[in-house]
Amino acid sequence: MKILTFDIEEWYIERAFKGDRFERYAKFDAYLDNILKLLDETSKKATFFCVGKMATEFPKVIRKIAEQGHEIGCHSNIHTWLNKMTQEEALQDTHEAIDSLEQCIGKKVLSYRAPAFSIGDNNKWAFEILARCGIERDASVFPADRDFGGFSSFGHKEPVLLTYNGIQIKEFPICTTKLLGKELAFSGGGYFRFFPLWFVKKEMKKAPYSMCYFHIGDLLPETNGIMSKKEYEYYFKENGSLKNRYIRYFKSNFGKKNAWNKLEILISSCDFVNLEIADKSTHWNKCPQKDL
Ligand SMILES: [Zn+2]
Numbered sequence: 001m002k003i004l005t006f007d008i009e010e011w012y013i014e015r016a017f018k019g020d021r022f023e024r025y026a027k028f029d030a031y032l033d034n035i036l037k038l039l040d041e042t043s044k045k046a047t048f049f050c051v052g053k054m055a056t057e058f059p060k061v062i063r064k065i066a067e068q069g070h071e072i073g074c075h076s077n078i079h080t081w082l083n084k085m086t087q088e089e090a091l092q093d094t095h096e097a098i099d100s101l102e103q104c105i106g107k108k109v110l111s112y113r114a115p116a117f118s119i120g121d122n123n124k125w126a127f128e129i130l131a132r133c134g135i136e137r138d139a140s141v142f143p144a145d146r147d148f149g150g151f152s153s154f155g156h157k158e159p160v161l162l163t164y165n166g167i168q169i170k171e172f173p174i175c176t177t178k179l180l181g182k183e184l185a186f187s188g189g190g191y192f193r194f195f196p197l198w199f200v201k202k203e204m205k206k207a208p209y210s211m212c213y214f215h216i217g218d219l220l221p222e223t224n225g226i227m228s229k230k231e232y233e234y235y236f237k238e239n240g241s242l243k244n245r246y247i248r249y250f251k252s253n254f255g256k257k258n259a260w261n262k263l264e265i266l267i268s269s270c271d272f273v274n275l276e277i278a279d280k281s282t283h284w285n286k287c288p289q290k291d292l
Pocket of ligand 1 (some may be wrong): 007009075
């Protein structure tokens with residue numbers, strides 16, 4: 001089972017940080033159109049995890065995706081990471097996001113991905129919040145070490161039925177592989193830009209389950225500038241030292257030139273499904289269960 005997902009946030013983040021630069025929106029629109037066209041031509045459905053504010057500030061973008069039959073999932077309301085929020089803030093953020101998205105598309109939202117995979121050992125309570133807000137499927141677990149977020153003690157890289165404090169949620173974690181003694185992701189974001197396509201395809205062929213995740217920002221060939229200290233600290237909520245900003249600059253720009261071509265080949269050559277379809281075809285009674 002190969003699952004295809006996108007995180008949709010760029011328009012909102014662009015407005016929040018830089019104001020309205022309409023030429024940037026036009027670029028995001030063009031790449032989204034490329035993705036939707038490719039999915040249509042190859043008869044594939046994906047899950048698009050969308051920031052709630054996109055539904056109120058850029059509703060046409062969300063509706064365009066939904067109208068083509070793709071699943072709209074939730075990617076928080078304002079893209080603040082769950083591990084930087086209190087439980088009350090996370091509850092409010094999730095409620096608002098789901099409400100806005102459901103009003104925008106006229107359909108229930110049942111799938112969720114936390115910004116920056118920000119559910120880990122220290123904020124397992126987030127699963128309870130998601131379930132209580134009506135979420136049935138989650139794709140927030142990154143079962144390896146990561147700069148931000150990550151849940152390295154999770155111990156599974158296949159679908160798992162999670163229970164926590166009386167709730168149940170179907171977890172679809174990111175897939176990882178062991179490389180030089182380290183568990184590493186390979187099928188999305190900066191990892192997809194970094195690894196050659198033959199390696200990504202080989203790993204996906206080997207595993208019975210894979211979860212791919214992309215952002216429009218991964219696919220734009222132009223490089224992003226170095227963030228100012230203020231921008232970095234506002235966004236990442238950590239020290240915006242020159243070193244940290246340069247590391248982020250490198251990681252967010254590496255391999256961008258070739259990323260769209262790689263993605264085009266990958267989508268055309270793999271049998272992808274979205275989370276909704278993956279859920280229906282998963283034999284949950286045979287999946288591992290984990291009580292957090
Ligand atoms: Zn995101």
